[in-house]
Amino acid sequence: MNNFIIKEIYKDINNGLSKKKLKFRFAPEPNGVLHLGHVKAIYINFKLAKIFKCKINLRFDDTNPKNENLFYVRNIIDNIKWLGFKWDKLSFTSDYFLILYKWAKKLIIYNKAYIQYYNPKKNKYYNVYDIDKNLYYFNNMKLGKYDENLFVLRANISKELPNYHLKNPIIYRVIKKNHYKTLNNWCIYPTYDWAHGQSDYIEKISHSLCSIEFQNHKPLYNLFINYIYNKNFNSLKPKQIEFSKLNIIDTITSKRQFNYLIKKKIIKNYEDPRLSTINSFKKKGYKSISIINFIKKRGFTKRNYNISIKTLDIEVKKHFIKTAPILMVIFNPIKLIITNFKKQYVKWIKLNNKNKIPFTRYIYIEYDDFKLKHDHTFYRLSFKNYIRLKYSYIIKAYKIKKKKNIIKKIYCKIYKNIKSKKIKSTIQWVSSNFIKKIKILNYKYIFFKKNKIYNINSIKSIIGYTDNISIKNLKINKIYQFLRIGFFSFSKKNNFIKILYMKKKY
RNA sequence: AGACUCGUGGUGUAAUGGUAAGCACAUCAGAUUUUGAUUCUGACAGUUAAGGUUCGAAUCCUUACGAGUCUACCA
Numbered sequence: 001m002n003n004f005i006i007k008e009i010y011k012d013i014n015n016g017l018s019k020k021k022l023k024f025r026f027a028p029e030p031n032g033v034l035h036l037g038h039v040k041a042i043y044i045n046f047k048l049a050k051i052f053k054c055k056i057n058l059r060f061d062d063t064n065p066k067n068e069n070l071f072y073v074r075n076i077i078d079n080i081k082w083l084g085f086k087w088d089k090l091s092f093t094s095d096y097f098l099i100l101y102k103w104a105k106k107l108i109i110y111n112k113a114y115i116q117y118y119n120p121k122k123n124k125y126y127n128v129y130d131i132d133k134n135l136y137y138f139n140n141m142k143l144g145k146y147d148e149n150l151f152v153l154r155a156n157i158s159k160e161l162p163n164y165h166l167k168n169p170i171i172y173r174v175i176k177k178n179h180y181k182t183l184n185n186w187c188i189y190p191t192y193d194w195a196h197g198q199s200d201y202i203e204k205i206s207h208s209l210c211s212i213e214f215q216n217h218k219p220l221y222n223l224f225i226n227y228i229y230n231k232n233f234n235s236l237k238p239k240q241i242e243f244s245k246l247n248i249i250d251t252i253t254s255k256r257q258f259n260y261l262i263k264k265k266i267i268k269n270y271e272d273p274r275l276s277t278i279n280s281f282k283k284k285g286y287k288s289i290s291i292i293n294f295i296k297k298r299g300f301t302k303r304n305y306n307i308s309i310k311t312l313d314i315e316v317k318k319h320f321i322k323t324a325p326i327l328m329v330i331f332n333p334i335k336l337i338i339t340n341f342k343k344q345y346v347k348w349i350k351l352n353n354k355n356k357i358p359f360t361r362y363i364y365i366e367y368d369d370f371k372l373k374h375d376h377t378f379y380r381l382s383f384k385n386y387i388r389l390k391y392s393y394i395i396k397a398y399k400i401k402k403k404k405n406i407i408k409k410i411y412c413k414i415y416k417n418i419k420s421k422k423i424k425s426t427i428q429w430v431s432s433n434f435i436k437k438i439k440i441l442n443y444k445y446i447f448f449k450k451n452k453i454y455n456i457n458s459i460k461s462i463i464g465y466t467d468n469i470s471i472k473n474l475k476i477n478k479i480y481q482f483l484r485i486g487f488f489s490f491s492k493k494n495n496f497i498k499i500l501y502m503k504k505k506y
Numbered sequence: 507a508g509a510c511u512c513g514u515g516g517u518g519u520a521a522u523g524g525u526a527a528g529c530a531c532a533u534c535a536g537a538u539u540u541u542g543a544u545u546c547u548g549a550c551a552g553u554u555a556a557g558g559u560u561c562g563a564a565u566c567c568u569u570a571c572g573a574g575u576c577u578a579c580c581a
Contacts, residue, residue: 242511301518322544
């Protein structure tokens with residue numbers, strides 16, 4: 001693995017940064033569940049810690065109680081574990097609220113921050129210039145004397161930055177809602193800008209990786225670090241490095257959109273197969289290795305790009321082609337009569353030590369696997385082609401029965417002296433005496449485009465058939481290959497979820 | 507509109523200023539195959555453009571063009 005982030009770190013090492021001081025962190029806000037987009041940030045941080053054999057923190061960036069809660073904290077912890085990563089220390093930005101507050105007070109004293117208040121009657125904003133007054137108002141904010149949206153603390157750096165919105169950014173605001181962790185201890189909360197870099201500094205993070213939209217905040221990040229930096233404490237200045245995030249065009253990775261779908265009752269929970277949450281992947285039986293490999297292959301750059309969620313299928317398929325047990329399933333059955341096979345007789349075909357399947361005179365095959373007209377690009381069953389029934393006999397058709405111009409039955413014979421090499425096609429079948437109906441959930445990913453939702457009604461139920469012997473031994477949440485059709489996850493009794501279809505070339 | 511960032515085959519990436527721009531996926535052929543899958547072999551195809559610096563530029567500089575992020579009491 002080689003990318004610009006690693007190179008930048010090596011550059012820092014060559015410039016004198018001690019390898020022992022390297023430390024990383026993954027810092028999500030607990031305001032939503034983990035999805036595919038997060039995995040990129042998770043992977044790079046944990047991977048770097050492994051490469052450089054250094055520590056990594058999992059820090060919850062919980063500075064806004066309005067939409068954070070313990071459910072999300074647990075979800076994120078569980079899912080990072082499931083992905084196979086371990087952190088050295090679990091921390092919370094809310095652990096640092098007191099020191100952040102003290103630093104903010106110092107900012108006021110050094111004239112680097114000031115109170116701005118809003119007078120609703122006059123519809124006007126006022127800045128406070130006097131230091132003592134600023135301290136007084138800030139203390140009142142902390143005591144909860146003001147309602148939300150009236151008083152804020154702003155940094156005073158207008159001359160130092162060209163970026164308009166970073167000129168005098170808000171660093172503290174009043175939020176009167178209980179925090180899931182600090183409860184009602186606080187009613188003022190630091191903003192991202194006044195919390196993130198500082199937390200990195202406190203935790204002695206050497207490199208703070210984030211996605212590209214934070215690059216505009218970098219000057220502010222560095223400036224605030226300089227404000228609080230104290231070289232007596234063996235501390236180091238953390239460095240922010242930005243990389244482009246995963247832009248997936250045909251699925252949802254926004255918390256706002258997830259919540260909208262739940263509110264509208266389009267989805268019930270985060271396990272819905274139409275989502276690209278880690279929970280959904282888990283439920284579908286994906287292995288974390290497939291997701292990690294997918295992320296690995298994207299690489300890390302600063303370029304912005306759009307990719308399709310379908311490219312994840314390539315990795316998913318790669319894994320399951322090796323591991324998924326095979327099941328013979330028919331979607332559109334047509335009846336076959338093997339006229340030279342004994343009536344009433346059941347031949348048990350041994351697949352392995354555990355499993356066997358029944359073969360009988362009457363079986364079903366897929367409707368598309370038979371063609372009446374001869375065509376030499378068609379390898380499957382016809383009056384001319386010999387084909388093999390998987391695990392079983394070589395047959396050829398010789399007669400059909402039609403009803404209202406639709407083929408209802410195909411008469412075939414077993415041929416025992418045909419050489420295997422001549423057989424171009426092998427197809428799946430199910431004995432009619434042992435047939436079992438199954439339900440398959442077919443879904444498409446939901447996504448938003450220009451405020452329009454696509455694939456809302458994208459969960460469809462399909463009926464399929466297999467034999468009632470094989471289905472008894474299936475395990476829930478395990479992936480099975482439906483021979484020549486695709487990969488399906490066994491969700492509950494007689495129910496499957498489609499994962500992906502095989503390529504059809506014919 | 508400004509500020510910041512980024513432009514390498516169809517897609518995602520690689521190349522201390524130094525070999526003939528490498529790899530993977532996709533696509534298309536051929537071989538193998540009790541899955542028209544897989545596997546194997548091969549083909550296809552690229553440095554946004556123009557100038558400059560240099561013995562030598564994907565890489566450094568300038569301009570143009572294109573894309574993204576931001577201009578929140580979200581992170």
